[in-house]
Amino acid sequence: MVARIQALKKEKNAVILAHYYTLPEIQDLADYLGDSLGLSKQAATTDADIIVFCGVHFMAETASIIAPHKKVLSPAPEAGCSLADSATGEGLRRWKEAHPNGLVVSYVNTTAEVKAWTDYCCTSSNALNVVRSLPKDCDILFGPDRNLGAWINHETGRNMELWDGCCCVHDEITSEMVQRKLDEYPDADVLIHPESICAKDPAILANPRAFFYSTAGILDHSIRVPKKRFVIATEEGTLHELKKRSPEKEFIPIAPNTICKEMKKVTLERLLETLETECGEVKVPEDIRQRALIPIERMMSL
Ligand code: 13P
Numbered sequence: 001m002v003a004r005i006q007a008l009k010k011e012k013n014a015v016i017l018a019h020y021y022t023l024p025e026i027q028d029l030a031d032y033l034g035d036s037l038g039l040s041k042q043a044a045t046t047d048a049d050i051i052v053f054c055g056v057h058f059m060a061e062t063a064s065i066i067a068p069h070k071k072v073l074s075p076a077p078e079a080g081c082s083l084a085d086s087a088t089g090e091g092l093r094r095w096k097e098a099h100p101n102g103l104v105v106s107y108v109n110t111t112a113e114v115k116a117w118t119d120y121c122c123t124s125s126n127a128l129n130v131v132r133s134l135p136k137d138c139d140i141l142f143g144p145d146r147n148l149g150a151w152i153n154h155e156t157g158r159n160m161e162l163w164d165g166c167c168c169v170h171d172e173i174t175s176e177m178v179q180r181k182l183d184e185y186p187d188a189d190v191l192i193h194p195e196s197i198c199a200k201d202p203a204i205l206a207n208p209r210a211f212f213y214s215t216a217g218i219l220d221h222s223i224r225v226p227k228k229r230f231v232i233a234t235e236e237g238t239l240h241e242l243k244k245r246s247p248e249k250e251f252i253p254i255a256p257n258t259i260c261k262e263m264k265k266v267t268l269e270r271l272l273e274t275l276e277t278e279c280g281e282v283k284v285p286e287d288i289r290q291r292a293l294i295p296i297e298r299m300m301s302l
């Protein structure tokens with residue numbers, strides 16, 4: 001299957017983009033493996049004719065918004081995201097109406113319709129930069145992740161209004177779990193994704209061995225810091241690349257079931273079928289696409 005996928009990729013001038021949360025065999029096959037920001041950048045710059053996006057639906061949709069003249073294919077078009085599902089375009093429009101002076105900053109984990117009502121997009125890699133770039137006296141409506149929003153408020157000293165959404169995987173990463181690991185492994189740093197519910201806890205935020213990062217930031221820290229052990233408080237797929245980059249280090253998952261089942265819907269079989277049939281194209285209606293592109297381009301230019 002791997003040989004066939006590679007041959008088809010060449011024959012059709014296709015590129016395979018994969019998120020760190022996909023299955024290890026998909027990560028190993030990807031031309032580019034990245035977090036949400038890295039993958040958006042790749043979609044914007046690739047010269048391939050076909051982008052096969054191994055991730056969840058909003059990610060393929062974002063690629064299609066950025067690169068409308070490319071064919072964007074999803075091996076698992078039904079793969080959703082609890083966070084993206086927690087906000088609708090209509091809901092956001094009403095929120096905006098209730099706060100007419102507010103600027104809307106939306107996490108990239110949103111549908112194209114929500115992006116169409118958004119002023120600035122961000123990912124977990126650049127959220128602090130995006131919010132810090134906005135005038136200090138303007139009101140900000142941040143959505144849909146309440147935990148990431150609370151963490152940005154803490155880090156920037158802002159008081160953004162927060163949408164009440166969450167990622168069903170990271171919302172299970174509690175302060176108690178993190179504290180237990182800090183106690184159990186006194187020599188380890190705990191690297192935490194800010195979508196986690198513990199990102200709201202002042203005690204964890206103040207702990208000198210607890211660090212909050214995007215997926216790419218977690219990887220950077222684990223390579224840069226000369227410790228032997230790290231506790232990883234994010235989706236378990238990340239461990240594959242962490243171990244590859246630092247085989248001499250030990251990575252301890254925060255819990256055995258921190259798994260995004262939607263991301264695992266992309267399998268080798270489905271990837272091969274997608275390249276063979278070119279089914280699963282993800283397209284956004286042109287009027288929505290043009291509006292959704294504006295906040296993404298603002299983010300990219302920052
Ligand atoms: P990043 O890719 O920005 O780290 O976000 C994590 C995530 O949950 C993606 O769905």
Ligand code: SF4
Nearest residue numbers: 081082083167169260
């Ligand atoms: Fe969505 Fe959470 Fe899965 Fe990321 S890990 S795709 S935010 S449900």
